[in-house]
Amino acid sequence: MDVISEHDIELIRRVISCDYSAFKSIVEKYESKIAAVIYGIIGPCTEVEDIGQETFIRLYKGLKNFKGESNLETYITRIAINLSLNELKKRKKAKWMFLTMDEIKHPVNDIRDYSRIEQDETNKIILQMIDRLSPKLRSVIALRFISGYSIKETAKILQIAEGTVMSRLARAQNKLKSLLKPFWGDIDEKDN
Amino acid sequence: MKKIIELLIKSFDSELNNRDKIDLSDALEHSKELQMEQCEYEIIRNRLFEIKTPSFSPVFEQNVIRKIRQLNDEGNIADQLFYWLVYGFRRLGLSAAVAAVILMVFNLGQAEQFSIAAAFGVSDMILEKIVIKVLFL
Numbered sequence: 175m176d177v178i179s180e181h182d183i184e185l186i187r188r189v190i191s192c193d194y195s196a197f198k199s200i201v202e203k204y205e206s207k208i209a210a211v212i213y214g215i216i217g218p219c220t221e222v223e224d225i226g227q228e229t230f231i232r233l234y235k236g237l238k239n240f241k242g243e244s245n246l247e248t249y250i251t252r253i254a255i256n257l258s259l260n261e262l263k264k265r266k267k268a269k270w271m272f273l274t275m276d277e278i279k280h281p282v283n284d285i286r287d288y289s290r291i292e293q294d295e296t297n298k299i300i301l302q303m304i305d306r307l308s309p310k311l312r313s314v315i316a317l318r319f320i321s322g323y324s325i326k327e328t329a330k331i332l333q334i335a336e337g338t339v340m341s342r343l344a345r346a347q348n349k350l351k352s353l354l355k356p357f358w359g360d361i362d363e364k365d366n
Numbered sequence: 367m368k369k370i371i372e373l374l375i376k377s378f379d380s381e382l383n384n385r386d387k388i389d390l391s392d393a394l395e396h397s398k399e400l401q402m403e404q405c406e407y408e409i410i411r412n413r414l415f416e417i418k419t420p421s422f423s424p425v426f427e428q429n430v431i432r433k434i435r436q437l438n439d440e441g442n443i444a445d446q447l448f449y450w451l452v453y454g455f456r457r458l459g460l461s462a463a464v465a466a467v468i469l470m471v472f473n474l475g476q477a478e479q480f481s482i483a484a485a486f487g488v489s490d491m492i493l494e495k496i497v498i499k500v501l502f503l
Contacts, residue, residue, distance in 0.1 A: 192438075194431055201427045210419035218420070226422050230430045231437065297417050300410075318379075319414035325379050344375040350410055358406075 178245040186246070189237055201230050204247060207321060208254045214316025215258035217305050225261060229254045244330070251321075251331050255313055262309050296357075303353040311346040314339055367400075374404055378411060 188196035205226065212225050232253050240249060304315055317328040318339070325343075329336040370393045373386050382390065393400050423429075470485045477484035 194435070197434065198427055198431055201430050205422055205426060206419075209422050213419045214417075222420065223422055223426065226426065227430050227433060231433055234434050234437075296413060300413050300417065315414065319411070320417050320419055322415070340376060340379060343379065344372060347375055347407060347410060348371075350414075351406060354410065 178242045182246040183242070186237055186240060189234070197230075197234060200233070200246070204250050205230075207247065208250060210321040211251055211254045211316055212258050214304070214320035215255065215309070215312050216261050217301055221261055225254065225257045228257055232257070248327075248331050251317075252333075255317075255331070259309050259313070262312075299354070299357050300350070303350055306353060307346055307349060311342055311349065314342045315346050315350075318343060370400060371403060374400070375407060378407065 182200075185196045185200050189200065208226055208229055209222065212222050212229070216222065216225065229250060233250050236249075236253075240246075244252075304312060307315065313332060314328060317323045317331060318325070323331065325336050325339050329339045332339065370390060373382060373390045374394075376382065376386075377390060394404065469487070473487040474480060474485050
């Protein structure tokens with residue numbers, strides 16, 4: 175994942191010379207990975223698609239200045255992560271602006287569209303719990319588990335040390351374990 | 367216990383060194399509680415790996431390409447406008463500048479003194495005179 179492939183270099187060269195079909199190939203190649211990253215961070219909601227589009231538009235704008243220091247996948251994933259984290263910030267702001275005093279005292283969970291894709295009940299519960307993690311912890315969970323990147327790849331994408339990824343993962347798993355305690359009967363039934 | 371839990375979680379994602387491996391396997395052998403913990407973490411991790419992620423809608427690529435085309439078209443219009451402003455106005459601006467210089471030279475020629483006010487043809491008109499001139503126009 176470290177080195178940019180010859181194929182990607184060729185695609186970038188063509189995109190810069192205004193070949194839309196080359197950019198379409200890039201979108202086709204990376205869209206599923208990007209969907210997983212965004213979905214993992216912001217959860218199931220309609221904004222996933224919008225952020226996905228914005229990710230590729232930013233990529234297009236940035237390709238002229240892309241120096242190939244990282245490979246294309248890392249570069250796109252970073253854009254997707256930044257946009258997803260911005261979305262979380264926006265939500266947080268909006269939530270505080272429009273919450274009533276009663277809701278602040280007795281917070282309710284965000285109502286996300288968990289039925290948008292077919293998930294079993296357990297996964298829906300897990301997604302709701304991921305939603306309660308801090309953005310930093312969510313990012314590592316999204317990259318490591320939902321998108322399936324290795325520790326090394328996760329560290330490279332987030333531009334942090336592998337040790338930091340490991341400690342964030344440990345914190346995230348600990349937190350998830352305690353959040354999932356009330357639902358433990360539902361969660362482990364499939365595995366037992 | 368905390369250190370052992372840390373080792374346990376670490377063991378899922380990376381290779382432990384020999385000493386840590388021995389410590390962890392010893393602890394696991396003697397603690398039912400730790401075995402339970404290990405089992406719970408494994409279940410959570412399996413569940414996390416199993417989460418299905420959606421794909422974008424079938425028209426996703428088309429939408430992206432359409433937006434990029436729009437972006438390029440807008441960029442072209444902006445470029446054309448900029449080109450027109452810079453190059454279209456250049457002749458007009460140059461002519462106006464030449465006319466202004468001629469006028470300034472003429473004004474200086476007519477004036478009795480050499481000053482900026484004279485170059486611009488500004489006379490020391492007081493407000494009263496302006497009002498009278500406007501009223502009697």
